[in-house]
Amino acid sequence: MEKLKMAVSRISSIPPRLWLTNLSASELSLIPLLSLVSSLYSAAVRLRHYLYILGVLRKHRLPVPVISVGNLTWGGNGKTPMVEFLARAFADDGISPLILTRGYGGADEAKMLQRQLQGTSAKVGVGANRAAIASRFLERYGCAAFNGATDRPFTGTKSESLSTPSQIGVAILDDGMQHLSIQRDLEIVMVNALMPWGNHHLLPLGPLREPLTALGRANIVVIHHADLIPEEDVDALESTILQVQESVPIFHTKMAPINFFSCQDTARKMPLNAVAATVFLCLSGIGSADSFIKRIERLGPAHVDRLDFSDHHKFQLKDIEMVQARLRALESKFGTKPIVIVTEKDYDRSPEAFEYLKPYEVLAVCCRLQVLRHNGTTEDTFKKIIKLHLCQSGRVFHGVVTNDDNGGQRLASPCVHVTSFEGQRRAVHRRRSDFGLSPAATCVTPLKVVLPRFTLARILQN
Incomplete structure (x- = not known):
């Protein structure tokens, strides 16, 4: 199954005009079936959208503002880092965020968010029915919304809303663009600069979940990993986006490495320069392994080798044996013990697997999303536009929503309705x-x- 996933991933990343010269015979044999399924998927996507437009499928409206962070393609677009960035910003300003995530692939992203946001007021709800999950959290904690006229989210000062720290003030949908059953007030679409649209085909022949025209729903577009491609490629990507929606704000982000921690002793943290001039074996099961490798190469190792698996891959015993064999080969070649480098997402998915790699050291690299300065745009600009959209939603109000005696909800103080x-x-x-x-x-x-x-x-x- 892993070989099939990797073959499909390879097909999706190569333009059709290069298939004959770049794909193996076994990979080419998959294309007719993938094309058929892609056509059926396209019809299903269109039908689903029409059913929502006609009201046959119901959209749920939460009592707090909703921010969706999503994308048009599978994996590696920076959705979860953006969710963590937003949740931390809201929590730092006294507005308790509720993150709603499906928990796909062993809930590795949910586990990572829970670990990263530990100690903040952020809450993480996991489940396919996100409306039901949100309802349970709102019933348990109550909800409050900041007032756009007086409270200042993203300013570094605590909001003066009437809520208590536990009450939920905003909901964030992780991977929410295609989750149409919850209405949203702000749609942030992440684009992977290293492979924005792949071969331009819909799943499973290509990486697209929806056609590019779906960018018309975006309030903000973020080009992730923008620092890893040439400036002219960034300009071309922006041009493509603006052809779909000519006035959408576009921002650039990157993943900034902060430090390492030992997967065999998570309390032990190491600075980035502590492993300079070392032999690395980068092990990953993520959507954009190339971005991971490029960032590690910038840290100045003596040599970087890699073993890539499909997104959300849970490491098995046979994988560990493959890694051990590669480590022994590297040690024999370079005369020094190599270090295994993994992502936080890989650690949170399979923390126990790395115990079997002793005596080799396994380090997870901690990264945080950063908004890049570009053409006058900054992190402050990004936050300002988010606040503006939330205030324009018409649902930002004074007051607190609490549970009444009849099991329903009521407003505990005046609201701007x-x-x-x-x-x-x-x-x-x-x-x-x-x-x-x-x-x-x-x-x-x-x-x-x-x-x-x-x-x-x-x-x-x-």
């Missing part, structure tokens, strides 16, 4: 003035706030 055309107009103008934006361009229709999409240039002026 816009129920009239004039009320909408005043509320939207007030929010726009909070950001130094003129209210003149605001377009309002009865019972629905319609705001023009802002260009980055205008945001940066304020």
Whole structure:
């Protein structure tokens, strides 16, 4: 099965015009079947969207603002690091986030988020039915929302909302773009700069979950690993995105290594320069192994070897034996004991597996997502646009939602609920003035706030 997954992954990464010259006979034999399944998948995607549009399939609305972090392709796009970045930012400002994740592949990403956010007010809900999971958490903890006019998320100062630390103020959907059953107030789409669209085909022939036209739903697009490709390739990628949605804000991010920790003694942390000029064997089962390797190579090792497995791969005994054989070969070749380097995600998926690699040392590299400065955009700009979208959602309010005596929910203090055309107009103008934006361009229709999409240039002026 692992060989089949790797073969499909290889097909998805190679343009069709190069298939005959770059694929093996066994890989080429898979293409007719993959093409058929891809066509069926495409029809299913379109049908599912129409059912949601027609209201046949129901969308759930949570009582707190919802941010979706998703992508158009499988794996390696930086969704989970972005979720961790957002959750930490909200928690640091006194707004308790609820992360909703499916828990695919042994829930490795959920375990990683729980470990990384330990000690914060962030909560992680795991399960395929995220609406039900959210309901249980909201019933248990209650919910509160920050007020866009007075509270300042992402400013480094605690929010002055009426909530207690445990009450949930915002929900974050990990891998949420295709999870249409929950309505969202902000759609962040992550794009892997190293392989943005693969061979441009839908699953399973290609890596696309949806056609590129789905970028039209994005409020923000983030080009991840932007520092690992040439500037002209970044510009070309931005051009492709803007052809679909000409005014969407685009940001660049990277994964910044911080330190190592020992997988055999997690309390032992090591600085990045402690293993310089060492022989590394990089072992990974992630969606973008190339980005992992490129980052490790920048740390200055003497030599880097690699063993790649499919995304979410859980290491088995035969895999460990393969790794041990490769380590012995490296030790014989270089005359020094090599070190195994893994990602945090690999550690959280299979922590017990690395015990079998003793006496060789196994280190996990800790990385954090960073927003890059590019064409005037910064991390502050990114956070400012997120707050602006949440305030434009019309659902940011004063007060706390608590459980009533009848098992339902009630508002414990006054809220800004816009129920009239004039009320909408005043509320939207007030929010726009909070950001130094003129209210003149605001377009309002009865019972629905319609705001023009802002260009980055205008945001940066304020």
